[in-house]
Amino acid sequence: MILQAKCTVQEATIAQEVGYGIEEEGIPYAVEKEKGFSAEDVYHQAQRSPLGVCILVEDARIWLFARMLKEKRPLFLMEIEQLAQAREMGKNAARVIKHRPFV
Amino acid sequence: MSTYIAGVDIGNATTETALGKVEAGALMQCTKGIAPTTGIKGTKENIRGILHSLKAAAEEMDIPLTQLDLVRINEATPVIGDFAMETITETVITESALIGHNPDTPGGLGLGIGKTIDIRTLEEAIQEEEYIAVVPEQVDFSAAAQIINTQWQRGIKVRGAILKKDDGVLVANRLIQVIPIIDEVESIERVPLGMICAVEVAAPGRCIDLLSNPYGIATAFGLTPKETKQIVPLAKALIGNRSAVVIKTPKGEIRERRIPAGEVMIQGSQRVYRASVDHGAEEIMNAVAKAGDIADVTGTQGTNVGGMLEKVRGEMAALTEQERSEVRIKDLMAVDTIVPKEVQGNLANEFAMEKAVGIAAMVKTHKLHMERLAEALASELKRPVEIGGVEGTMAVIGALTTPGTEKPLLVLDIGAGSTDACLMKEEGETKAVHLAGAGNMVTMMINAELGLQNAQLAEEIKKFPLAKVESLYHIRHEDGTVEFFQEPIDSQYFARVVIMKPDGWKAVAAKKSLEVIRQIRREAKEKVLIRNILRALKRVSLTGNLNEFEYVVLVGGSSLDFELGNMVTEALAHYGIVSGKANVRGVEGPRNAVATGLLLSHLSQHEER
Numbered sequence: 001m002i003l004q005a006k007c008t009v010q011e012a013t014i015a016q017e018v019g020y021g022i023e024e025e026g027i028p029y030a031v032e033k034e035k036g037f038s039a040e041d042v043y044h045q046a047q048r049s050p051l052g053v054c055i056l057v058e059d060a061r062i063w064l065f066a067r068m069l070k071e072k073r074p075l076f077l078m079e080i081e082q083l084a085q086a087r088e089m090g091k092n093a094a095r096v097i098k099h100r101p102f103v
Numbered sequence: 104m105s106t107y108i109a110g111v112d113i114g115n116a117t118t119e120t121a122l123g124k125v126e127a128g129a130l131m132q133c134t135k136g137i138a139p140t141t142g143i144k145g146t147k148e149n150i151r152g153i154l155h156s157l158k159a160a161a162e163e164m165d166i167p168l169t170q171l172d173l174v175r176i177n178e179a180t181p182v183i184g185d186f187a188m189e190t191i192t193e194t195v196i197t198e199s200a201l202i203g204h205n206p207d208t209p210g211g212l213g214l215g216i217g218k219t220i221d222i223r224t225l226e227e228a229i230q231e232e233e234y235i236a237v238v239p240e241q242v243d244f245s246a247a248a249q250i251i252n253t254q255w256q257r258g259i260k261v262r263g264a265i266l267k268k269d270d271g272v273l274v275a276n277r278l279i280q281v282i283p284i285i286d287e288v289e290s291i292e293r294v295p296l297g298m299i300c301a302v303e304v305a306a307p308g309r310c311i312d313l314l315s316n317p318y319g320i321a322t323a324f325g326l327t328p329k330e331t332k333q334i335v336p337l338a339k340a341l342i343g344n345r346s347a348v349v350i351k352t353p354k355g356e357i358r359e360r361r362i363p364a365g366e367v368m369i370q371g372s373q374r375v376y377r378a379s380v381d382h383g384a385e386e387i388m389n390a391v392a393k394a395g396d397i398a399d400v401t402g403t404q405g406t407n408v409g410g411m412l413e414k415v416r417g418e419m420a421a422l423t424e425q426e427r428s429e430v431r432i433k434d435l436m437a438v439d440t441i442v443p444k445e446v447q448g449n450l451a452n453e454f455a456m457e458k459a460v461g462i463a464a465m466v467k468t469h470k471l472h473m474e475r476l477a478e479a480l481a482s483e484l485k486r487p488v489e490i491g492g493v494e495g496t497m498a499v500i501g502a503l504t505t506p507g508t509e510k511p512l513l514v515l516d517i518g519a520g521s522t523d524a525c526l527m528k529e530e531g532e533t534k535a536v537h538l539a540g541a542g543n544m545v546t547m548m549i550n551a552e553l554g555l556q557n558a559q560l561a562e563e564i565k566k567f568p569l570a571k572v573e574s575l576y577h578i579r580h581e582d583g584t585v586e587f588f589q590e591p592i593d594s595q596y597f598a599r600v601v602i603m604k605p606d607g608w609k610a611v612a613a614k615k616s617l618e619v620i621r622q623i624r625r626e627a628k629e630k631v632l633i634r635n636i637l638r639a640l641k642r643v644s645l646t647g648n649l650n651e652f653e654y655v656v657l658v659g660g661s662s663l664d665f666e667l668g669n670m671v672t673e674a675l676a677h678y679g680i681v682s683g684k685a686n687v688r689g690v691e692g693p694r695n696a697v698a699t700g701l702l703l704s705h706l707s708q709h710e711e712r
Contacts, residue, residue, distance in 0.1 A: 020244075020273055023272060023273055023276060024208055024269060024270065024271070024272045024273050025208060025272070026208065026272055026307075066575065068574055068575050068576060068591075069575060069591055075575070075594060076594070095597075095598065096597075099573070099574075099598045100207075100598050101597060101598045101599045101610075102594055102595070102597055102598075
C-alpha cells in the first residue's frame, strides 16, 4: 500500500514510480491519498495491510514500513533525489514480501 | 633449579611457541604463545613473529625473555605448494549469433519468432513480416507498450520484445495481447537488427522448453541436421532458464571449443609418464600413481600448466637461493571441476559451465636457511638457539600427548600449500611424505566453482558455516535449525545467504542457494583434502593396505576447520582407523603440536644422557 501525505504533484510522481517498481516485481498494490498521513499511520496501515508492507511518500521522502518490524521504525527511510531511487524502493517493498534480497 | 626451554614452530601462517618450566628433567609447567608468521617461512623476517609468540608464552609463565635457557626452532620441511586452474572447454559465440538470457523478472509468456527491429522504426514495418521489437534505454516502458499496441492495431505482427531496462513486467501489463518479453539485456546495442530471433518466456516456476532443446531451436530457425549439431552447446547453456533469446545471423556460429591445455610430463623413477590436461584429472592422477617416486614434473611450454609449474619452480628457487634447474617438483595433484565462465560474445553477461582441471604442485629443495635464522634469532635474543628435529617427527611427538593415542601413530598436517603425513612406528622410527594440494586449493576450487572471483570470500566460505536470513528476525542455519533475534537483522542481509563468521556475518554475493554453496564447499574438501589424506596413507603404508593403520590424528591450522575433522573420521572409519583432531597436551586442540614436540624431544634427549 502506498500513502501520500500532502497530495502534491511531486508526491504523486514519486508514488507512481514506487508503484512501477512494485509492479515490475509482480506484486499487487493500492495507492491512497489523504492529507495529513503521518509515519504513525503508515505503521498501523502496515499492520493491517494483507501483505504487511506500507509506504509513505512525504515530499521527497519515502518511509517503508514492514509489519514484521515490531518497533515503530521504518525498514527504509530515504530522501529521493532521482526517480530511479523511488523505483528501487518499490522493488524493495515487493522483495520484502517475496523474500528476495534488496536492490 | 628450574630451567626454561621454548619450542618454536614457524609455520606458513602462524608461529607457535610451547614454553616449558623444567625441574630435574621433568616438565613442571607449560604455556603457549601464538602469533602470525611474519615474512616467508625460513627467512629473517620471521624474527618479529617469533618474538611476539615467545613473549606471549613468557608472559603467561611470568618470566622475562632473558630468563630463557634454550630456544629450539623446527627444521622446516622445505615444501612449497602452488596451484592453477585450467579451463579445457570454452563456449564461443561468434558474430553475436545466439544468446541465452535469464533475467529475474521477464514479462509475458510464450514463444515469439520474428525479425529483430528497433522499436523506433516499427512504423516502417510491413504486414507480411513477423517482428521482435528491440527496445533501447531511451524508450520508456509506457511508450514501448503504446507503440506495440498501435502497431498491432495497424496489423503489424510483433511477436516478442527485448528490453535493455528491467521493465519487462511493466510493458507486458500494458499490452493488449500476451507476448514474451525479455529485459535486462545489458548490451542491447549489440543485438543485430533484421535477423531472425526467437524469444521464449516460461510461466513462473517453469523452465523454457523449446530453446533448451536442440530440435526446438532447429524448428524455430529451420536448421539443417549439421547446423543442429553445432547449436547443442547453446541449448545446453539454456537448460533451467525461465527465459531466453536466440538470434541467428547468417554467418553466426556457436561452438564449444576445446582449448589445447598442454601436457604434463612426469619423470618417474623408471621412465617419463605423459598426461594430457584436456583429458581431465583422472589421467593425470593415474600417471602420478604410476610414476611412484617422482623426480620432477614439467609442462608443455606456452600453456597455462607449463607456466604454473615454472612459477612454482621460480618461487622456490628465489626463496632458497638455488638455481632454477635444481628445483624439482615432487608431487602433483589434479582435480576435475566445472566452472562458470562468461560466454565469449555474450549480450548480457551470460555464463556457460565449462570443464576445468585444478592442479597443485609441490616442490622440495635442500634445507631452508634455518641455520641462518637461528643465528639471527640468537643474536637478537642473546640466548642460545638451536634447531630441533624434523618437523614431521616433532609433530608426532607433540601429537602423542593427545589422550587416547599410542604408537604406531600417523599424524596428518593439512596446511595451506601441502598435506604432510608422518608415521611413527612402535620403535620410534618415522616416515614422512609431503603431497601437493591442501587448504589453498580448496579455496581456489570454491572460488572457481561459484564464479566468485574473490579469493577472500571463498576462504571465508571454506572456513565458516552458512545460514539463510529468512526474515528480519530469524535465520536458518545450514543444518536446518532456526535462530530468532530480539533486534531486527540489518536489511543488507535480508533473504541472503550469509557466512557465520565469528566476528559478524558476511553476505555471499553469488546467486546460488545455500544448499548449492554448501555442497560445493563440501565437495571441494572431499575432492582435495580427503583424497589427499587417502593418498598420503597409501604412500606411508608398507603394504598399500590402509587397514594396517590404527590411529590417525589431525594437526595444524586446517584441522581447525569446522567440518573437516568429522569428514576425516567418517572417511577413515571405513578402514577401521581411529581418527580425529589432536588435542595436544590434552588442552591445546590440534594446535601447538610441533612446538610441543620440540620441547618434549629436548627433555627425552636429556633423559637419555
